[in-house]
Amino acid sequence: MLDHRLARRLRDAGLRWRPRPGDRFVLETEGFEADVFTLSDMTIEAHEYPTGTVLGFNGTTEWALDSVAAADALWLPREDQLRELLGPAFVGLHRTPGDGGTGGYEVRTRVTGTDETVPHRASEAEDAYAQALLAYIDASLRLD
Known part of the structure; x- marks a missing residue:
């Protein structure tokens, strides 16, 4: 959650x-x-x-x-809702290895207008999606 x-x-x-x-x-x-x-x-x-x-x-x-x-x-928001909000910026979700068998998740998003992707990591998938969405919202509000 x-x-x-x-x-x-x-x-x-x-x-x-x-x-x-x-x-x-x-x-x-x-x-x-x-x-x-x-x-x-x-x-x-x-x-x-x-x-x-x-x-x-x-x-x-x-x-x-x-x-x-x-x-x-x-x-x-649930995982599916966050993924939908990312729209075409969403590239993928991957499980990441962690210390002591506790892994996490990485959501990759595409930087608008480029082929560059950015990772967003967290211990829970929803949190990784939320971090990606926050970065997406922040980037959409910048003028540069």
Whole structure:
């Protein structure tokens, strides 16, 4: 699962969430920091209103919650979502060897307009993808 710090950095870099079934998120509210929620048509649904998206908690799944604004939730994109966001910049994902049998992952991305590729390494695949996406967003915002 994506590290919450990387998810925050992605949000702060401008990544926007359009809640869909299967999406994971956390509430950055006291008492809920460790709970990971998943949108589902039965238990937690995204409701679109003119004032914004609201995540509705149905039934008794979470007795303390009725609904929260999606803006108050931190999206934890999955590996497939991060790969899709990288689009044509994505070259590949590889398992890397590590010390003591603990490997990691390397996501390679192509630098726009070149044949050059850049590695992004982390112990979890989602984190490597997130680092690659952060670099991609940063590069797309530069004028050079």
